[in-house]
Amino acid sequence: MDHFLSRDGELWAEDVPLSEIAAAVGTPVYVYSSATLLRHLSLFDEALHGMPHLVCFAVKALSNVAVLRLLGEAGAGMDVVSEGEYRRAVAAGVPGERIVFSGVGKTRAEMRAALTGGVRQFNLESEPEMRALSEVASSLGVTAPVAIRVNPDVDARTHAKIATGKSENKFGIPIAKAREAYREAASLPGLRVVGIDVHIGSQLTDLAPFEAAYRKVAELAGALRADGHAIERLDLGGGLGIPYTRSNEVPPLPSDYGEIIRRTVGPLGCEVVIEPGRLIAGNAGVLLSRVVYMKEGEGRDFLILDAAMNDLVRPAMYDAHHDIVPVREPEPGDLDRLYDVVGPRLRDGGTPSPAAAGCRRCARGDLVAFRSAGAYGAVMSSEYNSRPLVPEVLVQKDQFAVIRPRPSYEEMIAKDSIPAWL
Numbered sequence: 001m002d003h004f005l006s007r008d009g010e011l012w013a014e015d016v017p018l019s020e021i022a023a024a025v026g027t028p029v030y031v032y033s034s035a036t037l038l039r040h041l042s043l044f045d046e047a048l049h050g051m052p053h054l055v056c057f058a059v060k061a062l063s064n065v066a067v068l069r070l071l072g073e074a075g076a077g078m079d080v081v082s083e084g085e086y087r088r089a090v091a092a093g094v095p096g097e098r099i100v101f102s103g104v105g106k107t108r109a110e111m112r113a114a115l116t117g118g119v120r121q122f123n124l125e126s127e128p129e130m131r132a133l134s135e136v137a138s139s140l141g142v143t144a145p146v147a148i149r150v151n152p153d154v155d156a157r158t159h160a161k162i163a164t165g166k167s168e169n170k171f172g173i174p175i176a177k178a179r180e181a182y183r184e185a186a187s188l189p190g191l192r193v194v195g196i197d198v199h200i201g202s203q204l205t206d207l208a209p210f211e212a213a214y215r216k217v218a219e220l221a222g223a224l225r226a227d228g229h230a231i232e233r234l235d236l237g238g239g240l241g242i243p244y245t246r247s248n249e250v251p252p253l254p255s256d257y258g259e260i261i262r263r264t265v266g267p268l269g270c271e272v273v274i275e276p277g278r279l280i281a282g283n284a285g286v287l288l289s290r291v292v293y294m295k296e297g298e299g300r301d302f303l304i305l306d307a308a309m310n311d312l313v314r315p316a317m318y319d320a321h322h323d324i325v326p327v328r329e330p331e332p333g334d335l336d337r338l339y340d341v342v343g344p345r346l347r348d349g350g351t352p353s354p355a356a357a358g359c360r361r362c363a364r365g366d367l368v369a370f371r372s373a374g375a376y377g378a379v380m381s382s383e384y385n386s387r388p389l390v391p392e393v394l395v396q397k398d399q400f401a402v403i404r405p406r407p408s409y410e411e412m413i414a415k416d417s418i419p420a421w422l
């Protein structure tokens with residue numbers, strides 16, 4: 001459920017009409033709903049009720065500092081994969097003891113920054129990384145709390161580009177080699193083993209792969225405890241999918257996911273950390289865009305929008321679908337056609353995005369909203385085609401604020417510099 005609902009024939013974000021935001025900020029623009037973000041966070045809290053737990057928002061899904069502040073103030077921790085994300089979490093006021101540092105390629109500089117600023121734990125992805133962290137922590141005279149990311153070799157049955165839990169993926173240490181890796185971690189100075197980490201992929205719409213993975217983690221926890229390691233925490237990653245289309249089957253609910261966790265790892269008595277990104281942010285955001293032209297083609301009609309692939313890359317990159325809805329509900333007698341929706345450059349070669357059919361009865365100048373665009377939307381936007389970065393707006397009840405302004409053309413161009421010899 002989200003808080004983008006129709007009222008008086010128009011789509012609103014909470015208590016603000018989207019048309020008001022478009023008039024004030026221009027389009028394209030991302031609009032986020034605070035109530036939806038907080039509701040999704042609380043669903044996970046409720047799902048893990050009665051178990052010691054921390055919900056760490058996966059910052060890579062939506063990294064705006066205002067959003068991190070909102071979630072952090074509601075008690076969320078943060079899962080970060082780079083120093084930039086770590087610094088964003090800190091800038092949002094999230095204490096280090098609630099920040100988990102994940103990611104396959106942590107550099108020594110990044111390790112140093114997190115150890116100095118405070119961190120809950122590092123999720124280690126390889127033996128060389130483990131040795132590097134040992135050296136960095138030792139040189140600083142501190143001890144780094146660590147979990148090792150194990151690869152459970154389960155098929156997450158999601159898009160190949162976002163599946164991470166099969167043995168051929170680059171992520172983590174094969175679960176069969178985990179005991180050896182933990183033995184080394186325990187022997188290295190500057191490291192303290194606190195738990196196990198796993199993350200099998202993103203946009204999973206079936207709970208079976210989670211269950212299979214967490215059973216393996218539970219079994220491993222038992223073996224590692226028998227080997228003498230203090231396994232106090234299980235970091236179970238993110239990955240729960242969301243409905244991208246209203247007509248589709250509803251994916252599993254956080255409460256069902258919580259039941260799987262309770263059933264598989266509950267008896268271990270560990271603190272459970274989860275790292276949802278998409279489920280918290282996805283349906284909490286829309287990309288608001290305006291129809292620039294309506295073009296009649298051979299056998300198909302196009303709506304040409306002011307949002308383009310650089311603003312929302314998911315359809316081109318992941319073959320992703322976003323429902324596109326007119327902000328003003330059509331009136332009887334309005335044009336009634338099915339359009340292919342394209343941005344100025346949604347796809348090279350002019351192929352209409354398969355994601356985008358289904359906007360009925362639009363007119364030039366009308367506003368449309370790409371739904372479910374809150375996660376992996378603004379964070380993956382770029383200036384491709386020299387279109388300034390898309391701005392972001394946060395709504396809370398009847399207020400809204402620009403939380404990242406649209407850069408001017410001058411600001412965009414001023415980032416380049418011409419060498420003295422030219």
Ligand SMILES: *Cc1c(COP(=O)(O)O)cnc(C)c1O
Nearest residue numbers: 058199202238239275276277278
């Ligand atoms: C991407 C990622 C997440 C978040 O995944 P979602 O599918 O957005 O919930 C969590 N943890 C790790 C390690 C990740 O790489």
